Amino acid sequence: MTNELIALLVPGLLLFSAIFILLYGLSTSYTKEKGYYMTLVTLLVTFILAVSTISEKHSIEVLPDIFNSMLVYDTFSATFISLFLFGGFLTLAIAKSFIDKTSYFTHESFVLLLFSLFGMVILSMANELVTAFVALEIASMSVYVLVGLNRHSLKASEAFFKYLLLGSFAASFYLLGMMLIYAQAKTTNLDGIAEYILHTELHSQLLIVAGSMLIMITIMFKIASVPFGAWVIDVYEGASLPITAYMAGVFKIAVFAFALRIFLSDYISFEAIYDPLIIGGAVVTMIGGSLLAVIQNSVKKMLAASSVVHSGYLLIALASIEVSNQNAANAIIFYLFAYFISALGAFGVLSYISKGGDVLITFSDLDGLAKDKPLIAASLTIFMLSLAGFPSTIGFIGKFYIFTSAIEAGNTLLALFGALTAFVSIYYYFKVVVHLYFKESVHLSVDYGYKVSLAFIVISAFIVLWGGVGTSLLFDIPGINELNKLTEHSIESLGL
Amino acid sequence: MLQEYMILSIILFCIGVVGLISRRNIIVIYMSIELLLNAVNLSLVAISADLADTSGQVISLIIIAIAASEAALFMSLFVVLFRNKSSLDADLFDMLGSKK
């Protein structure tokens, strides 16, 4: 199959099955099981399609005549698409037990999930600001609704409200920025803008500078960096656990997919202007996130707050991207993967052991889980270690890359600062471990049901470990080196 | 001529921002958001005319479409929120958050 066909087939399939499930859901023969498995199969198929194209470096414009060069399918987008789809698949797979426990996962929820993935797929392929905006909005709006899925819950509604309101507010900044860029560059195509920047002086780029900053603010809003990410704890808390996992793991990657593309194609020229802003953003994000994470009683909120800190690390890498050196961009992709799998696993475990509904999982709910369910406890521990950046987990390798690239770009102090917030993060991540292992048990052999969810949790844990130590010396399974190569190919395929 | 449009657009945008932050009624807040979008639309159309480039107008059409879908979400939001609290005062919805 040609890459172009796959580029069309993946979003097409997603869209098709979304619409199919939407209609089929009205039929009397529809059951939750059927909808679930249809979605799962769709995701699996599309994932396999996408992943078949990541092994080599390629870049094509998808049907340039029809889409006017707005969509680009390259290794970069293929990588990200595979990530989203894998993430969506994993989220759903792990969430099975949660979905069984609750009543509000109707067929629309699967449809919305597919729609949002569709949006993200397009977003990662978008090479044009308006397309990106539309894709982003498709993804966002689906997620807004997913957040408010449990409409009988006041918390969920409130989270829905906040996310929607602030999301629209942020979107308007994006539009404003886009308008400013359009006003100056007369185009919204990223390549066109890059060309304009290349051929003009700074004084005739002022609107682009301002507009780019506004777009960046939207990105920062989506990845929840301080001060734009005040919503994150509320929304994560309000949303049901699989959705939170989805947002934290998958949606963030999608935003970064776009951010990286726009950064590497256009912003990189303004590196000197933006670096201090991003560094400042990274610092306040890391401080703010870790301050909030330290005080949480609920594991979910702690994870939410800590996801802010991880955004801070990503910003460190973003600030360290230089024209001459794209290690930082590789680092971002690697870190995204690392964070995605760990966070998905962590939220997945929470959703697996939660009783459904919007009951918070506090630290003391985890007490002594290890005695009762050693495998779950071990997996959660591995996820925590990975999030904390403990060696032998993929999270460590991710941090290692980010700090290395920061030092390479001369931001040694920033790296040190990152290390210090990582130190603080040890506290709240290990607190989970302490509760899991060292406290007296409160669990009386509860059966959490659905063993496949457990299997996927364990698989994720293995991926986390393998990504931390894996090497093809031992077994012929792709390890760190292969991931590295993938990130490199992705970045190089952007054609820079 | 473009400059005046732009100034008007920016004034509108600022009104939108201030409205969003200062008003407590969710419907008014929603209206402020519409104002933000339309401020952008206005300037896009003006720029499009100024540059003699139609894509600006196309973009504004797309934005209107997105605004419409946003409106749909907001409508459902009003219903959900009103059902919960019998009020649409934004400040009433502060159950979440990590204040101690």
Add this chain to the structure above:
Amino acid sequence: MSDSLLLNILLLSPLLSATLIFLLNISIAGVKQYIYTFLALMGSGISALLALYISYFSYAENQVLGSHLFTWLSIENFIVEVALKADALSSFMILFIAPVSFLIHVYATGYMNKDKSYGRFFAYFNLFIFFMFLLVLADNPIIMFIGWEGVGLTSYALVGFYFEDIKNTYAGNKAFIVNRVGDFGFLSALMLLFIEVGSGGLSFDAILSNIGQIEPSMLSLIAFLLFVGAMGKSAQIPLFVWLPDAMAGPTPVSALIHAATMVTAGVYMVARFAPLYNLTLDVSLFIAYIGAFSALFAAIVATRQFDIKKILAYSTISQLGFMFMALGVGAYSTALFHMFTHSFFKALLFMGAGAIIVAFHHKQDIRELRGIRESIPALFVMMFIATLTISAIPPLSAFFSKDAIMSALYASGHIELFIIALVASLLTVFYMFRLIFVVFYSKVKQAGASNSRSMIYPMAVLTILSIFAGLLNVPEIFGGNLNISNWLNILDKQFFISHSDEIILMSVNTLLIIGVIFYTYKRYAYSDTIEKESEHSLVANKFYIDEIYSAVIVKPLYALSVIFDKNISHHLIDNTIHRLALYYEKLGVVFSYSENGNVRYYALYMLFGVVSGFTYLYILLRAAL
């Protein structure tokens, strides 16, 4: 038999018997006592015979035996061989150490008879002899130091032998700790010596032939530090405090370790380093003064003690002071000779005291031991002879040795030392006869158990030695030819003293001694004077030295410990860390107020972000354009 093998056997036979006894004791319960006795006596007996043979060999043929066992350590220049050498000095040392050890072993088999820790005792005892031999036979100071510390260690084990009474173990602790203070000096001196001249080899001969290269101030420092070691081991001011307490151990221990052998190690060491001390006259004089003050001080304290063993302990300090005085003025062989005689009569005195203690139900207070002459006549005779010996009555052995010291002091020109020595020796006579008269010459009578023969016979041998040992080093004035001094052949300082002066000195001295004996007889024999003596006077409380040490050293250290651990570690450092963590959390709480759940605030924060971003851009770009 090759010569080196003899030395090795001499050294290792006590170790072997110690190990065997030890293993038997620890692994099998209820081993028959005679097995231990056999092993213990074998160990010390073999070495005693060999020691006599070797020293005769050395004396008669003037030959130096040597033995090289293995290389202990070899790093760059720091090459320490485990090598033994029996030169004149070492042979002289083993000449009295080995036999006295053997005799005390025999005595101890009686003293410790039926004791439940019999095996353990002899394991330690033989181990002690091993270390003592190592000390005196070692060919280099590092190995000597190992022996030096080893005897301290076994002494610690033996002093605290009856550990059920925690006081005994405290006495052992004190002994070891104070000794280690001395060892600190010794070790430092050795290190400095090595650094200065070690590249030429670490054997005594190599070091002592190279000391000329060391600059004088460093040499003085080394000499002083070495003497600090000697102070500790030989219980001189200010490190003497452990010795009286060490009397807590069984009496054979006191006899062997704290009278005859270990405490003399300091004297041996100074004599060993005689070439060094000959170059550092200031330190030598210091040694002499320390010896003088120790002699006087201990003698004064001894006059008001009531515990029979404590009196003897102070007497030991005092006698060691005499030896150091002699060393200090350069009369090394004189000091060594006094050490030789002292080991016999002091061991005898301790053994006598031990026999009395055994016979009279472990009473040690001389006020409770009155009137025991009739029940133990043989003991009385031996004790009396020993007391006469220590008083230096001619022609008993100590007369020759102590008189030599007195004349050396007189001749050295340090009259003040001579006077102190004279006073101290008269006080010696006083407190010793006080002991004798109080215990044996009393109106009251009491009967006690009789002593076993294994205890009496060794004492008899020692009595004979105490009487006649002096004949080995008879000065010219009596027609002798100083056999031992010639044998030792140490670089003694030569003092000139005319025969007439010497005779006058001797006679005056002897007359004074006899006078003091009579005074003491009048005062204590058949009288209750002793009962009236206070236990609380300055002297009886040893000038409150222990209390002063406690207040000046021990208590401040404890206070410091509390300050270090509580105030610095805990309050200052740890609490700061905890507080930092706490503040971080508090800051988190404060920060969380911003997350108040109100969406309009969140929008405001966003606006703030946008505005600050634009402000930054404005400032930057205005500057750029």
Add this chain to the structure above:
Amino acid sequence: MSTLSILIFLPIATALFLFFIRINIQIVKVLYMVVTSIILYVALKLYIDFDPNAPMQFVEYKVWIREYGINYFVGVDGVSLGIVMMNAILMPLIAIALYKQRDKHGYWIHLLFVQGGIMGAVLSLDLMLFYLFWEIMLLPIFFMIGLFGYGRKNFITMKFNMYTILGSLVMLIAILYIAVQYKEQFGVYSFSLFELKNITLSSTQSILVFSGFMLAFAIKIPIFPFHTWLTETYRSAPTGAVIVMSALMAKLGTYAIWRFLFTLFSDTSHEVAPYFIALGLFGLIFFGISAMYQTHLKKMFALSSASHLSLIVVGFFIYDVYGLVGSSYLMVAHALSSAALFLMVGMLFERTKTHYIDSLGGIAKVAPRFALFFAFFALSIVGVPLTAGFVAEVLIILGAFNYNIYIGFITATTILIAMLFMFKVISKVLFGEPNEVTKDFQDLRMHELFALVPLALLVLAMGIFPNYFIKNIEPTAQFYILEKEAPKNDK
């Protein structure tokens, strides 16, 4: 697999296997014994095959993360040999001694894990590999304290963990920094110790990076003022963990000073040496005196360990052959003695349920063998002759006098410091009349003897025939000193 890989991965693999396969605890113990015995055998073979005069031996080199030049690069020389041997020897002995007490899977799994981790950290010659092992060996200890500890164990294990990780993270940045510098100077990334030492750093840079490394080591050792985790952690930790911490992990900190700092920053190390000598000496005295007033056995021995570790630091920074060899020797000697002592404290606690010396006493009367071994090991800590500690202390003191006479005198106080508390402990615990707590004190059982006798014999052998052991260390020390004195030929 070759020798070193077996040493590292056999225990870890077994631990992982035991974690996932739940089997009978008796089988776990047997498996533990088998694995640690194999490790001991392999280590002994390593010791026999070891060539004292060759630099780095048994080297294994495999590419791990190609892009960043991170390799699986391990090797052994005279410095690491000691800790490898200690690690191999102590682990089976712990099991023999605690055979009956610990019936929890986790205890043994974690011990196996930590054995592999320590082996890895000691043998790594690649900085990232070292960092990996350095961090993961923390986990088993964290779990052991949390699962099997006493007192406020959760708080304490967390504090210990965070304290150590703080150092590690700063070290991580330092490692990355020099790696990036290497890339700038040589064009490729490398984390290999022997390549990184070729970089040129300005003096400010190298002092900063040095401090980054040193912070991690200082916390692990610990050096004043980073010691406040120590007493509480030792107090709370179960016997196995305490032994591992005091005998092995702390030594790893001092070992790393030599292996990494002296290799990478030989000039800077020399420049800052006076400060660390001063700090070490202060620590020596500070910890020693702090220990005097303790009544809790483990706290006291913790401080005693800290005091000796400070001495080791002094010996290293003196940086002559005596100091280096002496400190390496002390690392091993102290590992043996402190392991044995903590083992015995564990036995004491198991029998009497107390750690306070005031409530003990008279054990010598009811349990002479216990008393004998306890006193022996306590005295070996004090460094009496014929024990290994004595040799080491003499060498360090010699080095110190060689360095500076005043430093020498202060260092020599080490022979006084340990006595301040050790004799109090011996008297109060062993001597006197037995009281209510100790009157039924059971003497050492057979399996406990089996654990202690080898340790005692080793301590004696190392004290009586030190030359046999030191000849393995000395050439390495000489090598380092020669290297330092040779002028650097880059720049």
